[in-house]
Amino acid sequence: MLRAYRSDDVRQAEAPLLERGVPLMDRAAAALATEVIRRVRALGNRVPGTEVLGLVGSGNNGGDVLFALARLARRGVSASAILTGTPHAAGYAAASRAGVRFADAGTLRSLAESAEVWIDGLVGIGARGPLREPALEIVRELEEVRVGRPVEPLVIAADLPSGIGADDGTVPGLALRANVTVTMGIAKPGLVLDPGRRYAGEIVQVPLGLEEFLPSEPALLSVGARDIADMWDVPGPDSHKYSRGVVGVMTGSLRYPGAALLSTSAALAGGAGMVRYAGPRETSRLVVSQHPEIVTDMGRVQAWVLGSGVNMDDPEAASEVARRLQESITAGIPVVLDAGAITLLGSIDVPSTVVITPHAGELAELLAARGEPLSREEIAAAPSRAARLAATLTGATVLLKGSVDVACAPDDPLWAQGGAAGWRATAGAGDVLAGLLGSILAQWGDELADLGKGHGIPARLAAAASYIHGRAAAIAYGTGRPIVASEIAGAIPQAIGEALASTGE
Ligand SMILES: NC(=O)C1=CN([C@@H]2O[C@H](COP(=O)(O)OP(=O)(O)OC[C@H]3O[C@@H](n4cnc5c(N)ncnc54)[C@H](OP(=O)(O)O)[C@@H]3O)[C@@H](O)[C@H]2O)[C@@H](O)CC1
Numbered sequence: 001m002l003r004a005y006r007s008d009d010v011r012q013a014e015a016p017l018l019e020r021g022v023p024l025m026d027r028a029a030a031a032l033a034t035e036v037i038r039r040v041r042a043l044g045n046r047v048p049g050t051e052v053l054g055l056v057g058s059g060n061n062g063g064d065v066l067f068a069l070a071r072l073a074r075r076g077v078s079a080s081a082i083l084t085g086t087p088h089a090a091g092y093a094a095a096s097r098a099g100v101r102f103a104d105a106g107t108l109r110s111l112a113e114s115a116e117v118w119i120d121g122l123v124g125i126g127a128r129g130p131l132r133e134p135a136l137e138i139v140r141e142l143e144e145v146r147v148g149r150p151v152e153p154l155v156i157a158a159d160l161p162s163g164i165g166a167d168d169g170t171v172p173g174l175a176l177r178a179n180v181t182v183t184m185g186i187a188k189p190g191l192v193l194d195p196g197r198r199y200a201g202e203i204v205q206v207p208l209g210l211e212e213f214l215p216s217e218p219a220l221l222s223v224g225a226r227d228i229a230d231m232w233d234v235p236g237p238d239s240h241k242y243s244r245g246v247v248g249v250m251t252g253s254l255r256y257p258g259a260a261l262l263s264t265s266a267a268l269a270g271g272a273g274m275v276r277y278a279g280p281r282e283t284s285r286l287v288v289s290q291h292p293e294i295v296t297d298m299g300r301v302q303a304w305v306l307g308s309g310v311n312m313d314d315p316e317a318a319s320e321v322a323r324r325l326q327e328s329i330t331a332g333i334p335v336v337l338d339a340g341a342i343t344l345l346g347s348i349d350v351p352s353t354v355v356i357t358p359h360a361g362e363l364a365e366l367l368a369a370r371g372e373p374l375s376r377e378e379i380a381a382a383p384s385r386a387a388r389l390a391a392t393l394t395g396a397t398v399l400l401k402g403s404v405d406v407a408c409a410p411d412d413p414l415w416a417q418g419g420a421a422g423w424r425a426t427a428g429a430g431d432v433l434a435g436l437l438g439s440i441l442a443q444w445g446d447e448l449a450d451l452g453k454g455h456g457i458p459a460r461l462a463a464a465a466s467y468i469h470g471r472a473a474a475i476a477y478g479t480g481r482p483i484v485a486s487e488i489a490g491a492i493p494q495a496i497g498e499a500l501a502s503t504g505e
């Protein structure tokens with residue numbers, strides 16, 4: 001499970017170590033230099049003679065890079081640095097002693113054109129607001145140089161790509177795109193959340209011993225393969241279909257019959273003991289013809305999936321969904337509210353056992369109905385803020401779908417799941433996610449009903465569903481080919497199986 005902490009928490013955790021004289025910057029710089037060497041070698045190049053350009057701001061982030069350049073220079077690297085102001089004194093002295101050349105801003109372009117590696121130490125967690133001059137002009141010029149080069153440089157960011165918000169992943173101005181980010185001590189939310197994540201490249205985390213001084217609750221978490229075993233119910237010899245969870249699915253319409261099929265396929269594939277389908281007669285026939293194991297009479301249900309492909313313009317269908325939602329809330333049964341049904345929360349408050357699964361457009365509609373309008377663009381620029389706002393306004397757990405899925409309840413930490421293949425963005429993939437989430441919620445249905453409020457569990461399960469959905473898409477697309485949503489549903493059992501067998505992260 002990846003845990004990410006805000007800048008203030010990182011600073012507070014560093015303080016007692018610095019007081020004890022633990023050489024944090026030295027460790028950070030050593031890790032940065034090691035990563036440069038490793039990457040240069042991986043490109044098939046020799047380390048001595050490699051040209052490395054350091055971009056050095058006047059804070060400790062620049063200090064990290066100065067000490068790293070000193071180490072590299074001692075290994076025979078041809079190291080230069082551009083300073084934006086008065087640099088970290090000890091770092092400057094070390095770099096000077098090691099033979100690092102300090103260039104003036106006028107030579108930036110020629111140095112950047114020839115250097116194989118750029119190390120970004122302009123700003124780290126001390127940055128406030130959009131990147132300012134002179135760092136801003138440096139980034140602008142570097143981006144121009146990058147596109148003009150026959151071979152792109154390897155860009156390694158120290159701690160964070162300069163220009164991204166460490167705590168929220170916003171990019172309020174220009175930011176320098178990195179291939180690798182060597183992050184110090186612990187990950188920061190901005191490296192996981194969109195759009196900041198897109199600037200970070202691969203994340204390498206440097207252990208600095210901060211863990212015991214960090215708060216027990218991180219600002220952001222991300223589910224990994226190993227966490228699935230704690231959340232997915234592996235049936236034992238005494239399990240039966242009810243103890244494994246029953247999912248009720250009210251999805252699809254004559255207009256969108258496929259949504260019924262996709263959501264029920266995913267609900268079955270997710271491992272619940274039984275799926276009951278409660279849609280229109282015509283779609284029922286379709287669903288049962290494809291999945292004879294699906295039951296169409298009503299009985300005990302431990303989680304509902306409502307809305308995917310339901311025609312909410314049809315008053316009868318809409319009131320049926322609303323009734324089912326109200327009954328579930330009263331009975332403490334968790335609900336996934338998808339697609340058009342999300343608009344029901346325009347006027348009613350719900351507990352966090354109701355999980356809504358909007359994309360940015362659907363979230364924009366909901367927020368507008370709640371009197372807090374945000375455009376799709378504003379949501380894309382700060383998805384975690386928008387998701388939290390919707391959760392706070394409605395009481396629901398929000399799973400905001402995007403290239404990084406973000407899940408949160410009104411309080412408790414934020415969950416973010418990224419890294420799924422772009423091929424996942426295909427029609428019907430959302431119906432699959434809703435069905436899958438219903439399946440895992442049903443497995444937890446009795447516990448959630450006992451807890452009353454969700455206590456952060458629905459957000460965790462939403463993140464787990466997002467993880468499995470992303471993995472299933474990856475399995476379906478294999479080494480890279482277009483995929484369709486039913487293939488994602490088809491790959492869910494394998495994705496769960498692989499995660500349950502995983503001993504990795
Ligand atoms: N403490 C340690 O031993 C360890 C620290 N570590 C490292 O230190 C980093 C944190 O260092 P930090 O606190 O010095 O802040 P940092 O990120 O360098 O930025 C401050 C500078 O940026 C400037 N600036 C601010 N906003 C700006 C903007 N928008 N646009 C442009 N400039 C802006 C600001 O200018 P000012 O506001 O003062 O005019 C100031 O000069 C951390 O990320 C990690 O890399 C690790 O090695 C672990 C050990």
Ligand SMILES: [K+]
Pocket residue numbers: 061120121122123124157158159160161162
């Ligand atoms: K940086």
